[in-house]
Amino acid sequence: MTALLEAGGLAKVFPGRPDPVEILRDISFAVAPEEFVSIVGPSGCGKTTLLMCLAGLLPPSSGWVRFRGQPVTDPPRGVSVVFQDYSRSLLPWKSARENVTLGMRRLGLGRAAARDRAEALLAEVGLAGFEGHFPWQLSGGMQQRVAIARALAAESALLLLDEPLAAVDAQTRADLQDLLRGLARKFRQACLLVTHDVDEAVYMADRVLVLSRRPTRILREVPLALGAERDQIDTRERPDYLAARHEILTLIRAARPEGAGA
Amino acid sequence: MTALLEAGGLAKVFPGRPDPVEILRDISFAVAPEEFVSIVGPSGCGKTTLLMCLAGLLPPSSGWVRFRGQPVTDPPRGVSVVFQDYSRSLLPWKSARENVTLGMRRLGLGRAAARDRAEALLAEVGLAGFEGHFPWQLSGGMQQRVAIARALAAESALLLLDEPLAAVDAQTRADLQDLLRGLARKFRQACLLVTHDVDEAVYMADRVLVLSRRPTRILREVPLALGAERDQIDTRERPDYLAARHEILTLIRAARPEGAGA
Amino acid sequence: AEELKKVRFAYLLSDTLLSVFRAKDQGYFAAAGLDVDLIPVQGGPAVIAALASGEADIGYAAPVPPLNARAQGVPVKLFLTLGHEADPDRKYVWLVASKASGVSSLADVKGKKIAINGNGTGCELAWRDHLAAAGLSYDDAEVVVLPFPQQEAALEQGTIDVGCAIQPFYASISANPEIGAKVIARGLLADEKEPVISDSVIGTDAWLSENEDTAKAFAHAVVKARDELLANRALVEEAAVTYLDLTPELAKTLDYSVLKPEVDVKPGEVQRILDALVKAGILKTPLKAADVSIDLKL
Amino acid sequence: MTALLRPVLALGLLAALWQAVVWAAVVPERYFPPIATVVQAGMSMIARGQMQQALFDTGSRAILGAIAVNLIGIGLGLAATGAPSLRRILDTVAAILQPVPPAAVVPMAVFALGLGWKLYAFVVVLVTIWPPYLATVSALAATNPVLLSVGRMAGFGPVAMLWHIRLPAAMPEILAGVRYATTIALIAVIVSEMITGRDGIGFLLFQKAFAIRIPEVFALMFAVGLLGSAMGLAVSAVYRGFAGWHLAQRGRAA
Amino acid sequence: MTALLRPVLALGLLAALWQAVVWAAVVPERYFPPIATVVQAGMSMIARGQMQQALFDTGSRAILGAIAVNLIGIGLGLAATGAPSLRRILDTVAAILQPVPPAAVVPMAVFALGLGWKLYAFVVVLVTIWPPYLATVSALAATNPVLLSVGRMAGFGPVAMLWHIRLPAAMPEILAGVRYATTIALIAVIVSEMITGRDGIGFLLFQKAFAIRIPEVFALMFAVGLLGSAMGLAVSAVYRGFAGWHLAQRGRAA
Numbered sequence A, B: 001m002t003a004l005l006e007a008g009g010l011a012k013v014f015p016g017r018p019d020p021v022e023i024l025r026d027i028s029f030a031v032a033p034e035e036f037v038s039i040v041g042p043s044g045c046g047k048t049t050l051l052m053c054l055a056g057l058l059p060p061s062s063g064w065v066r067f068r069g070q071p072v073t074d075p076p077r078g079v080s081v082v083f084q085d086y087s088r089s090l091l092p093w094k095s096a097r098e099n100v101t102l103g104m105r106r107l108g109l110g111r112a113a114a115r116d117r118a119e120a121l122l123a124e125v126g127l128a129g130f131e132g133h134f135p136w137q138l139s140g141g142m143q144q145r146v147a148i149a150r151a152l153a154a155e156s157a158l159l160l161l162d163e164p165l166a167a168v169d170a171q172t173r174a175d176l177q178d179l180l181r182g183l184a185r186k187f188r189q190a191c192l193l194v195t196h197d198v199d200e201a202v203y204m205a206d207r208v209l210v211l212s213r214r215p216t217r218i219l220r221e222v223p224l225a226l227g228a229e230r231d232q233i234d235t236r237e238r239p240d241y242l243a244a245r246h247e248i249l250t251l252i253r254a255a256r257p258e259g260a261g262a
Numbered sequence C: 001a002e003e004l005k006k007v008r009f010a011y012l013l014s015d016t017l018l019s020v021f022r023a024k025d026q027g028y029f030a031a032a033g034l035d036v037d038l039i040p041v042q043g044g045p046a047v048i049a050a051l052a053s054g055e056a057d058i059g060y061a062a063p064v065p066p067l068n069a070r071a072q073g074v075p076v077k078l079f080l081t082l083g084h085e086a087d088p089d090r091k092y093v094w095l096v097a098s099k100a101s102g103v104s105s106l107a108d109v110k111g112k113k114i115a116i117n118g119n120g121t122g123c124e125l126a127w128r129d130h131l132a133a134a135g136l137s138y139d140d141a142e143v144v145v146l147p148f149p150q151q152e153a154a155l156e157q158g159t160i161d162v163g164c165a166i167q168p169f170y171a172s173i174s175a176n177p178e179i180g181a182k183v184i185a186r187g188l189l190a191d192e193k194e195p196v197i198s199d200s201v202i203g204t205d206a207w208l209s210e211n212e213d214t215a216k217a218f219a220h221a222v223v224k225a226r227d228e229l230l231a232n233r234a235l236v237e238e239a240a241v242t243y244l245d246l247t248p249e250l251a252k253t254l255d256y257s258v259l260k261p262e263v264d265v266k267p268g269e270v271q272r273i274l275d276a277l278v279k280a281g282i283l284k285t286p287l288k289a290a291d292v293s294i295d296l297k298l
Numbered sequence D, E: 001m002t003a004l005l006r007p008v009l010a011l012g013l014l015a016a017l018w019q020a021v022v023w024a025a026v027v028p029e030r031y032f033p034p035i036a037t038v039v040q041a042g043m044s045m046i047a048r049g050q051m052q053q054a055l056f057d058t059g060s061r062a063i064l065g066a067i068a069v070n071l072i073g074i075g076l077g078l079a080a081t082g083a084p085s086l087r088r089i090l091d092t093v094a095a096i097l098q099p100v101p102p103a104a105v106v107p108m109a110v111f112a113l114g115l116g117w118k119l120y121a122f123v124v125v126l127v128t129i130w131p132p133y134l135a136t137v138s139a140l141a142a143t144n145p146v147l148l149s150v151g152r153m154a155g156f157g158p159v160a161m162l163w164h165i166r167l168p169a170a171m172p173e174i175l176a177g178v179r180y181a182t183t184i185a186l187i188a189v190i191v192s193e194m195i196t197g198r199d200g201i202g203f204l205l206f207q208k209a210f211a212i213r214i215p216e217v218f219a220l221m222f223a224v225g226l227l228g229s230a231m232g233l234a235v236s237a238v239y240r241g242f243a244g245w246h247l248a249q250r251g252r253a254a
Ligand SMILES: Nc1ncnc2c1ncn2[C@@H]1O[C@H](COP(=O)(O)OP(=O)(O)OP(=O)(O)O)[C@@H](O)[C@H]1O
Pocket: A136, A137, A138, A139, A140, A141, A142, A167, A168, A169, B014, B015, B016, B021, B023, B041, B042, B043, B044, B045, B046, B047, B048, B049, B050, B084, D252, D253
């Protein structure tokens, strides 16, 4: 099977004040269709930067990205993003419903159909009754869920999720994890999930990429074989789950950002 | 011992479009000096709203708040906040260092002393070398850590922390948990921590308040006796830790926001 | 040495003032014990305003604005005049039509676009008086307000049919072959068998009552300079280039001769204008020359 | 309601201030008449129908002009945002043309444009176009980069991006420019009328000033102020329509 | 460097456009002379020292005026922000006074203020004060509420809040108002000079028109444009000093 998304030798250097800052150094990996890949790495290592490069939103300093075999320079059709800065990624002049409809633009649905679908998705993320609310009338977690609904709305082949569940409570988080996996399977979507929750990274994924501290490389790829169906209780008790979790936590501990506290 | 912070019969109703929205309904509790209290509750239940009322930033619709026995109408001296919307809470025209110095204003330190202290705090949260960076040059997690350093800088008697570790990686999060507890003990600070991570809520606190779904009341107060010294491995394996964790998770599951997914 | 008496003189640009500029430059004012401060302003009303506000002691304008102002209760009086018009050809205002307009006499003006440089100015009086004499009314034409410098182009463009010109604009319009200027009337009033004052030096009642000697000294210095200019055409052209910034060619077209060597205002001359103003409907109530002017009897 | 009450209140205040100056007798009463005299002068102009006619003439010119010019200014701003080289040129042309006073331009423009509506249009455009243009350009350049990324992910081309993201985000700032331009459109019309007009408030102002009918001049100036306020209220209504979210959001506690 | 090059480029463009109009012979050459004639006229005015003197007179008045008025406007904006009732009054006074054209005010103002610097100051203030005032008021009202909360937690009183939070956050918008006001301060000075001046560009414009020196009139207008551009560059420098962060931040990819 050919890869859906491929990156080769990706590097990113920001023009810094005294010296340029090297963020990504030589990142290469591929995501197969329908594959769920998690990315973990220390804070500030460049996960967001990487996602932006993959989405065609930020040009890498060197290296290449291909989506469905085509070089990515602009955001390609078939890719959706949930941005880490979710509160700023919602249009303040549009209601929750209209923000979600925005994600469906490339589907070419009719007005009424788009509206119905948006409301259904908002209900799925637990925001039934808030369709008409504006972003600034919603709590942080609610805003983040609107952003998730918007990304889901596009029915993209690839979802790039930048800490999409960082602001929701544990129960909602578990629910949304299952929802995300379920919808990804249903719509045959591949996902690339950046998360700081190692449990989440393992629970959701077919494979976990562990990033090093800056300048960032892929420290290890941890393949998982937890099966297609996952369960919040059973899966998390599986020995291979626990082993993968342990391996990743150990790696991250080693890769902690320079000078991190005690 | 008299309470440091007391709230009685707090209620908050927002003027909504068709009908007003009742968020908080009758919240009463107290925080003793040097006590560490965690707050958990479903997304959108009003945790941020509650914290804003306690800080004197938002007038409650009814009920009262007292800090050191004085009614709170404006932010009292001796209280610091880490805002949930950390990326917007940093001054974009100031460097990380200057943002932290802002927190020390009420201490009346000299310029040089303030600067040294700011740099020391930034190093503590793992941002040595980024003192001169502007907020928009930092990753999400780094911005959040600047906000934490700023709140710590004030040496307040009470810290109100609104999901302060939502955007940092697991290892940094653990480090910062210990740092927060350590500094709180060292400076005899009380903390009120809003978090979605039940493990964190239990690990950090002397007591956990579990909030209901809207209209929000306190569902239960879970007292903890895990001792003053905590350890990321040992503490989390204690039976009373696990019992509290289980109790809270069960409560939250029941209190999930209306219409939440699957 | 005796302290010089300060006199602030507000004026609008005019070739007639060459004598004043020369008197200052040659030191004739100083010799008469005067320190004359020249304050240029734009338009007659601004001259009045300068006087009324106490920013200037005396001023120079066409006769219509100060008379108008007096009628509105502004306490100013005419005390000198530097020029007179008289039949047949001593004229300082021309009503000129372009060839393209097809206007060749006052009678043709009906329904045409005619220009004035401002309401309540000499141009308005001239139009009203000449049209009335020709049996027409001011309202028969379409009146357009246009500053003097723009009228030549407006004539050439056909934007207006007949302009109201003074020097140096009249010379420029006459010399423009594209316009083919045709003078349909000249002079402030249609009937100038008796001389008519064409400009005025004015002062506030208060200043004049206390400074009659100063006013006389001012007049003598101006007359001295004017006599020199009248005696030497080359001096006139040089002064026009120096003080008015005219090009030497334009300066050659200047007519600087005067009808009457005297500069004091005679009540009869003032009364003629007052009557014409009332007849034209610009002044609503009759005024007496004695109330609006002083005869210095130099 | 309050929006309508406020001008009335401020007008009262202004009148009181005016009267205070009159009583203080800083300026002779003839040149700075009591408020009653001014009102009387205004009334007599209304009785003669002069005031209404002038307000109508000037008002219709200013309103049409303001609408046209704001649309052109915003349009130019959009074009300049789309083509950076155009923007560079326009910005500098703006810097050079902006400070040229309309009173200096009108006489020159008469040559090319005659004295009709073309002249009015030219002057109003020349003077008024910059605030909406500059506001549009600067607001569009300041769009939150995260929102731009959202638009790019939605597959927006430059046009859709403008329409769906940048323009709505820029609306509050653009409308501030529009508000200002609307005011100076009125000024520009009046100045044109003063210099070469045959009717309208500007012409009347000049005529009355020449005739030293000071109470009437002041009455006309008050009328101009009221006309300007009315136009400002219209812009406020537009603002509520296009950028009401911005006002609502501002009211939110953090 | 490019900032300085740009006006030169745009000037070239303007000159080319001008020459095109001349060649098209829409307007007789007499009234719309070729660019070479205009340049020559300008040169001769420079040779006589006339141009420099006028630029100096007008420039110094406009610059001093712009500085003073911007400070006053911002100050009023601050005061109005502090006292909402003052703001309500000022906003409406602004709405009423703004549309009154300076050319209408000057003849009346002469009575009260005479012909000296007081008149200039009055006209410049009356015309120029609104952009910085309105920009200040609107920008201060739009401060991000989270930042306000941060300030309140830091124990900022109203003054410290203004100084440390609201003012820096508002700077980009305020300076846009300042840029605009600086331009129209120049216009206001020239208009005053045209009406009652004895020197400066406005007076010269009038004098040259009287002497039918059309090329010189145009040369003066170009000079006004350049002076305006120079003042604009000065504001840009101030902008980089006070709101450079805003420019840097804009450049960031999301
Ligand atoms: N200005 C407003 N108008 C109407 N409703 C509002 C407004 N501000 C907040 N709300 C509502 O108040 C509720 C509580 O918001 P709050 O931010 O306090 O929740 P939270 O518990 O902090 O949620 P989260 O965990 O997602 O941050 C939400 O349902 C939100 O929709």
